[in-house]
Amino acid sequence: MADLSIEFAGIKAPNPFWLASAPPTDKAYNVVRAFEAGWGGVVWKTLGEDPAAVNVSSRYSAHYGANRVVQGINNIELITDRSLEINLREITQVKRDWPDRALIVSLMVPCEENAWKFILPLVEATGADGIELNFGCPHGMPERGMGAAVGQVPEYVEMVTRWCKAYCSLPVIVKLTPNITDIRQSARAAHRGGADAVSLINTINSITSVDLERMVAHPIVGDQSTHGGYCGSAVKPIALNMVAEIARDPATHGLPICGIGGIGSWRDAAEFIALGSGAVQVCTAAMLHGFRIVEDMKDGLARWMDQHGHRSLEAFRGQAVEHTTDWKYLDINYKSIAHIDPQTCIGCGRCHIACEDTSHQAIASTPAADGTHVYQVIEEECVGCNLCQITCPVQDCIEMVAQDTGKPYLNWTQDPRNPYREAS
Amino acid sequence: MTDPLNHLPRPQARADQLAERFSDLAPPLTARQAAVESARCLYCYDAPCINACPSEIDIPSFIHRISDENLQGAAQRILSANILGGSCARVCPTEILCQQACVRNNAQECAPVLIGQLQRYALDNAHFTEHPFRRSPATGKRIAVVGAGPAGLSCAHRLALHGHEVVVFEASDKPGGLNEYGIARYKLVDDYAQREVAFLLGIGGIEIRHGQRLGGNLSLASLREQYDAVFLGLGLNAVRALGLPDEHAPGLLPATHYIRELRQADDLSQLPLADRCLVIGAGNTAIDMAVQMSRLGARDVNLVYRRGHADMGATDHEQAIAKANQVRLHTWARPDTVLLNEAGQVRGMRFARTTLAEGRLSDTGETFELAADAIFKAIGQGFDDASLADPAAAQLAREGERIRVDAHMRTSLPGVYAGGDCTALGQDLTVQAVQHGKLAAEAIHAQLMTNVEAA
Ligand SMILES: Cc1cc2nc3c(=O)[nH]c(=O)nc-3n(C[C@H](O)[C@H](O)[C@H](O)COP(=O)(O)OP(=O)(O)OC[C@H]3O[C@@H](n4cnc5c(N)ncnc54)[C@H](O)[C@@H]3O)c2cc1C
Ligand SMILES: Cc1cc2nc3c(=O)[nH]c(=O)nc-3n(C[C@H](O)[C@H](O)[C@H](O)COP(=O)(O)O)c2cc1C
Ligand code: SF4
Numbered sequence: 001m002a003d004l005s006i007e008f009a010g011i012k013a014p015n016p017f018w019l020a021s022a023p024p025t026d027k028a029y030n031v032v033r034a035f036e037a038g039w040g041g042v043v044w045k046t047l048g049e050d051p052a053a054v055n056v057s058s059r060y061s062a063h064y065g066a067n068r069v070v071q072g073i074n075n076i077e078l079i080t081d082r083s084l085e086i087n088l089r090e091i092t093q094v095k096r097d098w099p100d101r102a103l104i105v106s107l108m109v110p111c112e113e114n115a116w117k118f119i120l121p122l123v124e125a126t127g128a129d130g131i132e133l134n135f136g137c138p139h140g141m142p143e144r145g146m147g148a149a150v151g152q153v154p155e156y157v158e159m160v161t162r163w164c165k166a167y168c169s170l171p172v173i174v175k176l177t178p179n180i181t182d183i184r185q186s187a188r189a190a191h192r193g194g195a196d197a198v199s200l201i202n203t204i205n206s207i208t209s210v211d212l213e214r215m216v217a218h219p220i221v222g223d224q225s226t227h228g229g230y231c232g233s234a235v236k237p238i239a240l241n242m243v244a245e246i247a248r249d250p251a252t253h254g255l256p257i258c259g260i261g262g263i264g265s266w267r268d269a270a271e272f273i274a275l276g277s278g279a280v281q282v283c284t285a286a287m288l289h290g291f292r293i294v295e296d297m298k299d300g301l302a303r304w305m306d307q308h309g310h311r312s313l314e315a316f317r318g319q320a321v322e323h324t325t326d327w328k329y330l331d332i333n334y335k336s337i338a339h340i341d342p343q344t345c346i347g348c349g350r351c352h353i354a355c356e357d358t359s360h361q362a363i364a365s366t367p368a369a370d371g372t373h374v375y376q377v378i379e380e381e382c383v384g385c386n387l388c389q390i391t392c393p394v395q396d397c398i399e400m401v402a403q404d405t406g407k408p409y410l411n412w413t414q415d416p417r418n419p420y421r422e423a424s
Numbered sequence: 425m426t427d428p429l430n431h432l433p434r435p436q437a438r439a440d441q442l443a444e445r446f447s448d449l450a451p452p453l454t455a456r457q458a459a460v461e462s463a464r465c466l467y468c469y470d471a472p473c474i475n476a477c478p479s480e481i482d483i484p485s486f487i488h489r490i491s492d493e494n495l496q497g498a499a500q501r502i503l504s505a506n507i508l509g510g511s512c513a514r515v516c517p518t519e520i521l522c523q524q525a526c527v528r529n530n531a532q533e534c535a536p537v538l539i540g541q542l543q544r545y546a547l548d549n550a551h552f553t554e555h556p557f558r559r560s561p562a563t564g565k566r567i568a569v570v571g572a573g574p575a576g577l578s579c580a581h582r583l584a585l586h587g588h589e590v591v592v593f594e595a596s597d598k599p600g601g602l603n604e605y606g607i608a609r610y611k612l613v614d615d616y617a618q619r620e621v622a623f624l625l626g627i628g629g630i631e632i633r634h635g636q637r638l639g640g641n642l643s644l645a646s647l648r649e650q651y652d653a654v655f656l657g658l659g660l661n662a663v664r665a666l667g668l669p670d671e672h673a674p675g676l677l678p679a680t681h682y683i684r685e686l687r688q689a690d691d692l693s694q695l696p697l698a699d700r701c702l703v704i705g706a707g708n709t710a711i712d713m714a715v716q717m718s719r720l721g722a723r724d725v726n727l728v729y730r731r732g733h734a735d736m737g738a739t740d741h742e743q744a745i746a747k748a749n750q751v752r753l754h755t756w757a758r759p760d761t762v763l764l765n766e767a768g769q770v771r772g773m774r775f776a777r778t779t780l781a782e783g784r785l786s787d788t789g790e791t792f793e794l795a796a797d798a799i800f801k802a803i804g805q806g807f808d809d810a811s812l813a814d815p816a817a818a819q820l821a822r823e824g825e826r827i828r829v830d831a832h833m834r835t836s837l838p839g840v841y842a843g844g845d846c847t848a849l850g851q852d853l854t855v856q857a858v859q860h861g862k863l864a865a866e867a868i869h870a871q872l873m874t875n876v877e878a879a
């Protein structure tokens with residue numbers, strides 16, 4: 001079987017599956033169970049200054065798909081609500097008992113040099129493998145000038161990172177908030193500050209739903225609510241893009257990335273790695289199913305690597321980055337056309353109405369004698385948008401077939417139709 | 425074995441038509457069906473289905489892996505608990521095992537997750553290029569396994585996995601036990617039983633010797649002498665008698681004898697077929713027999729049981745299959761007299777009506793007759809004492825007629841273990857036999873290895 005072990009920003013772990021800083025890594029009890037279940041590492045629930053944070057009751061809410069499948073979770077929890085001393089003691093013990101696993105300590109203290117100068121040596125003394133700076137928490141903590149309030153200002157990110165590098169010899173991972181407009185600005189700032197790696201994403205500002213009888217959003221605290229942070233499967237596309245943006249930014253070239261956001265299967269993890277991540281972190285999937293999911297993730301990833309001849313994660317890490325580019329460099333001459341397999345078509349008509357009403361009227365519906373309809377693509381009209389394939393409930397029924405147009409690669413910067421094209 | 429029926433005609437249907445009628449009773453899932461069905465699993469924790477599976481397969485995990493498009497991982501999960509997971513997926517009465525326990529199997533939801541079908545899907549589509557398990561370093565220990573049925577094969581595989589050398593002694597020409605010779609043909613089709621054995625042997629370190637019969641050319645004493653441990657997976661090979669005169673008349677035979685021929689026949693149109701037949705019994709074997717006759721083309725198939733529907737060994741699912749195959753079920757009637765024609769062949773049976781009087785089965789005094797060209801008895805298998813005839817074997821403690829074992833599958837003789845149908849533990853099911861074999865192998869391994877440490 002393929003070797004899943006990694007060395008990420010100088011931190012070794014037997015596999016790339018780490019638990020993100022959150023309830024699953026709240027205390028020794030959880031972390032030990034996670035290590036027993038086979039997780040390669042954990043980022044301990046964010047530590048702060050004493051006195052510890054105090055949480056409200058009723059903390060999470062969810063966005064559901066059909067049949068109560070959880071698409072995403074929203075939470076209004078703060079950082080650790082246990083004292084610094086207890087956390088440090090437990091971290092020390094756990095690291096001693098599990099020397100082969102990665103143990104990273106997440107930190108969030110006020111944006112003052114002394115606060116960092118105080119806490120960093122205490123953390124280093126635990127024997128932990130690294131620190132992660134929580135510049136991402138989008139709720140509660142920013143109101144106190146921490147978390148996303150730091151992460152949203154590149155100058156602060158750079159400054160605090162620099163302090164950490166100065167007062168601590170451990171690898172420093174900067175955890176980025178997605179609640180910004182251009183993730184590259186934050187990553188560049190961390191890089192300038194000397195970060196050994198970045199991790200992303202933290203949660204996204206959200207309100208999942210509203211109780212229409214009580215006229216209050218979820219989660220409800222008394223008769224009020226507040227916005228929280230969104231995570232889980234639904235945020236994966238956003239996280240993947242942000243990872244890719246950093247991976248292909250020349251300014252942060254070579255900066256290790258730890259992918260986080262909506263990872264629940266080996267395939268999700270492989271995708272983050274293909275886009276440049278050297279390790280991944282998981283929170284929501286573990287919160288929904290327990291620690292046992294890591295076994296299925298490790299097994300699936302190793303088998304997929306075997307099938308593709310990848311002996312290590314490095315063998316395919318970042319392979320999808322070079323195929324990710326700016327829109328203007330895409331081949332304007334490339335053309336694909338939908339093809340509906342009549343054998344597997346179940347006649348639901350979804351592709352037809354989607355294309356007819358909202359796209360290019362490229363799927364003909366022909367009534368048959370028995371009252372059903374036959375659906376066929378009008379090739380001249382199809383622009384290859386994929387909408388029909390997306391709405392089709394049958395996997396592999398609609399195939400997007402690449403056409404041989406006989407035309408060479410041409411991108412928008414070269415296209416004669418572009419009034420601002422680059423002179424050739 | 426079907427000689428007592430030689431005077432009967434052959435089926436009218438062509439061989440290819442018959443082959444079609446004996447194809448998969450439950451056809452395999454397609455990729456899409458498997459995707460939809462696997463997504464229905466709730467991935468329960470401490471899942472009730474695992475508890476209900478005699479071989480303790482981690483069902484939520486393997487289904488999760490199917491959903492994750494990791495079929496080899498799913499297959500490995502199944503096989504690590506049950507090396508005959510492929511045949512179990514086909515023959516297990518899931519309606520009383522895993523699927524019965526599925527949390528979706530309740531009145532508020534439509535149906536349990538189709539666990540058996542998904543298990544088959546994973547194993548059929550894993551396409552391993554090499555055997556998925558590696559043997560531990562050789563221990564130098566040698567173990568004798570008697571019987572190459574599910575119990576013996578499962579035990580042999582687990583022992584080989586732990587690095588032991590295994591010799592399997594088997595009386596029949598082919599391995600597989602009742603998977604090869606007993607299961608209804610439409611449940612385990614084509615040569616699956618043999619292919620599965622070949623896969624299992626792929627681990628290495630297992631030799632099967634055929635034509636070796638304990639109590640015949642093999643004695644327990646010599647096995648104990650020559651091997652570090654012995655496992656007995658003998659099954660139940662004796663046929664129970666109805667206890668009636670004329671029980672050996674042409675036209676009357678044990679259902680298992682007919683099924684054995686039916687499973688081995690290349691051309692089903694050459695089998696003797698009774699146009700009107702009677703099956704005595706109410707277990708799954710009785711149902712299998714009746715349904716198979718019906719599919720061969722019998723016009724009139726009657727199944728007669730001395731008690732009521734609720735007491736039948738056959739599950740509701742099996743009874744429904746019987747009804748769908750035009751089998752008539754008669755209850756509360758007991759065989760009374762075998763009726764013969766002038767040539768001395770079976771022409772029917774007289775039954776005495778029965779009733780429960782103060783908790784005891786008794787005759788009502790009424791009788792009735794059913795015409796039949798053949799009568800099949802399916803009133804349960806018995807333990808074949810001939811296997812334990814030698815002096816060492818005769819010492820084995822019994823529980824009823826079967827071999828007594830403890831929870832670690834140990835018999836009363838040190839170093840001798842037993843499992844499967846020949847023991848009194850658990851149900852007579854393939855999956856139970858597999859579990860017994862596995863547990864015995866673990867116990868043997870633990871025992872032999874502690875001896876090593878102590879030495
Ligand atoms: C007709 C029929 C239908 C069935 N259908 C189902 C079903 O649908 N689902 C299900 O779960 N279960 C079914 N069962 C039960 C299931 O087949 C058994 O529980 C299972 O095969 C038991 O496995 P075993 O290894 O204990 O015994 P067996 O499968 O009986 O194997 C015993 C092996 O030992 C060999 N042997 C016996 N004596 C000796 C000896 N003295 N020396 C050497 N070798 C010997 C035999 O030749 C045989 O190969 C059915 C049983 C019958 C009879
Ligand atoms: C209840 C909850 C609490 C969290 N607390 C923290 C925290 O203390 N520090 C932190 O850096 N991230 C925290 N996070 C964010 C997660 O670490 C992670 O970045 C996010 O959930 C995205 O990953 P996921 O989609 O796998 O859940 C929390 C998330 C949740 C759901
Ligand atoms: S999961 Fe349920 S029981 Fe556990 S703390 Fe939350 S609300 Fe309470």
